[in-house]
Amino acid sequence: MTMEPRVLQRSEWDAWYDVLLSAFASEETSQERELYRSLTEVERSLGIWDEGRPVATAGLLSFRMAVPGGAVVPTAGVTMVSVAPTHRRRGLLRSMMRRQLEDVRAAGQEPLAALTASEPAIYGRFGYGLAARALSARIDTSRVALELPAPTAAEADGLRLRQSDEAASLLAECEAVYARVVPRRPGMLARRPGWERMPLLDPERSRAGASPLRCVVALRDGEPVGYARYAVNVRWTETGASDGEVRLRELEALDPAGYAALWRFLWDIDLTTSIVAGDRPLDDPWLHLVNDPRRCGTAVGDSLYLRPVEVGAALAARCYAAPVDVVLEVEDAFCPWNTGRWRLSGDEKGAVCEPTRDAADLSLSVRELGRAYLGGTSLTALAGAGLVAEQRPGSGALRATAAAFTSEVQPWLPHGF
CATH class of the missing domain: 3.40.630.30 (Gcn5-related N-acetyltransferase (GNAT))
Structure with missing residues (x-):
């Protein structure tokens, strides 16, 4: 029988949450449980059930995150993700990750999604890049x-x-x-x-x-x-x-x-x-x-791991340390609506980013865009690793764009979620 994610009902929260605790072999006090219950946004939480029992969990939280320039941008916080050991390698995690991003895009309010990773190797394939270290x-x-x-x-x-x-x-x-x-x-x-x-x-x-x-x-x-x-x-x-x-x-x-x-x-x-x-x-x-x-x-x-849900809105939501006018060719296999060329024009006062048919200056994946978004990872360093390519070598596009993406201070996540 096909198992698909569906929205959690409040009456199911305890059984759903117990799956999460089991996956992480966690203990908790009644105070912790009640706090997590109160912070769970049930209408944004997904579960997968098998014969009436929850076997996978995933939630979203409605955050606002600071970005370069000082704006505080609506951001979907991915949390409480687990799959029961009996149901691994069946595509359940992938289906929940896709459903989350599709739901965020449909709502049209949050251009970014963020998470902290219990196992970093998992989330790169869904487009999340390491954006802040501690x-x-x-x-x-x-x-x-x-x-x-x-x-x-x-x-x-x-x-x-x-x-x-x-x-x-x-x-x-x-x-x-x-x-x-x-x-x-x-x-x-x-x-x-x-x-x-x-x-x-x-x-x-x-x-x-x-x-x-x-x-x-x-x-x-x-x-x-x-x-x-x-x-x-x-x-x-x-x-x-x-x-x-x-x-x-x-x-x-x-x-x-x-x-x-x-x-x-x-x-x-x-x-x-x-x-x-x-x-x-x-x-x-x-x-x-x-x-x-x-x-x-x-x-x-x-x-902190970050990915743009909507590339244009995400890049337009922050400011840039130096004037920038660049065409980015973005590859996003998991959210194909982001794949294509985007013209980013901005400076320290603001930016616009729209689809374009103009020739690309730089090409990169959405994961690399997430890595560089908060200014803590240099596009030049990513290019040195072969993850960002300057389409017209010698044009100076990489140097200028890398300078524009920098932040005065290192990005940082103050607490987990």
């Missing part, structure tokens, strides 16, 4: 000094910190800062109502001996200008010396003085000798404030 670090604060520039009188005036061992008590201050930083960095997601609860999830099984989640807020004249969410794991060596660590969950700030004050606070927490930070931007400013980068244990991992 930095992790284990900083030896007992041996690395934080060298902060002296704040100006204006920056220092009225700046103070407020700390709480209960992160939820400072939620309003944190969200006020977060909302203001979103347009500054491509890849950041504006939080819809309910999503402010996601960063506060703190199940005991995930603490590995650390404290419950804490928070510190930087205030200037009573107004929040930054915050950090963190936990502390106090440990002791055999000789009785303290050897604890600060686990940084989140840190955002509106200005350098607030940012520096938060890092200084974390650096100076008693009984700790290290800061463990995961999922930070590749160009996080603290990298320029330490005196010994070799003792900071940095590593880079993949984070």
Whole structure:
């Protein structure tokens, strides 16, 4: 019997969600389950059933994502994707991925689709390209000094910190800062109502001996200008010396003085000798404030995967670092409506992108377009890998287009979904 995706009914959510938990061998608390239930957009969720039992799941979330130039663009967040082990290699995943993209296109509201990948090798064949990476670090604060520039009188005036061992008590201050930083960095997601609860999830099984989640807020004249969410794991060596660590969950700030004050606070927490930070931007400013980068244990991992659903609307939704007028020949086997030639004309103020019959300057797949879209991956680097081709060598089209696609800051996804 043919099994096709269909829209989830609210009464089916528990059975559908249990398939997802089983696929990821996950445990959860009742608090987590209720949060995920409330955030699931049932009308945008798909399932596949076999003899009345769900065997595959996939959902979409209605996000708005920052893009180069500061616009916050409607984006379909692909999430909760799973196929039961008993039903692998039957084309179920492919059918759900296609149905999702067709539904997004039919709605006509979201030119982009994004996801985080449990297995990166899976999603390239559906046109998703790695658009943002994340930095992790284990900083030896007992041996690395934080060298902060002296704040100006204006920056220092009225700046103070407020700390709480209960992160939820400072939620309003944190969200006020977060909302203001979103347009500054491509890849950041504006939080819809309910999503402010996601960063506060703190199940005991995930603490590995650390404290419950804490928070510190930087205030200037009573107004929040930054915050950090963190936990502390106090440990002791055999000789009785303290050897604890600060686990940084989140840190955002509106200005350098607030940012520096938060890092200084974390650096100076008693009984700790290290800061463990995961999922930070590749160009996080603290990298320029330490005196010994070799003792900071940095590593880079993949984070956000992106694909244009509608090439023309996606390229017109962002701004460009330099004037650009280029014809792109795009190949998109999975969403053939994107295949063809597109003339992109734009600058730092905006852009238009429309189908054309003019000769192509560059050719690339939609996956490579997704990689370059947020400005974190150079079209020149992709050309060096043979993934972007300049159709008229020596024309300068590659150099000019690559310069236009760059971003002032590295793209970054602040939290998963």
